[in-house]
Amino acid sequence: MGGIYSGHCSPTEAAVIALAYAILVECVIYREPTLADLRDKAIELQSRWAPSFPFSPLRSA
Numbered sequence: 001m002g003g004i005y006s007g008h009c010s011p012t013e014a015a016v017i018a019l020a021y022a023i024l025v026e027c028v029i030y031r032e033p034t035l036a037d038l039r040d041k042a043i044e045l046q047s048r049w050a051p052s053f054p055f056s057p058l059r060s061a
Helices: 002-006 011-030 035-052
Strands: none
Touching (some): 002 011, 011 035
């Protein structure tokens, strides 16, 4: 919230920062997901959402 109010970042950028912080805390402090787990989830999300966007580079022809 401080970054948005001070004008350093937009709400979208603040969301990316919050996501990066959450992943960092989850991986470093709680040691719950491994990097392989995160990679597998990213691949799963790409395959699920890419067909929804007609101009996505991940969409198969």
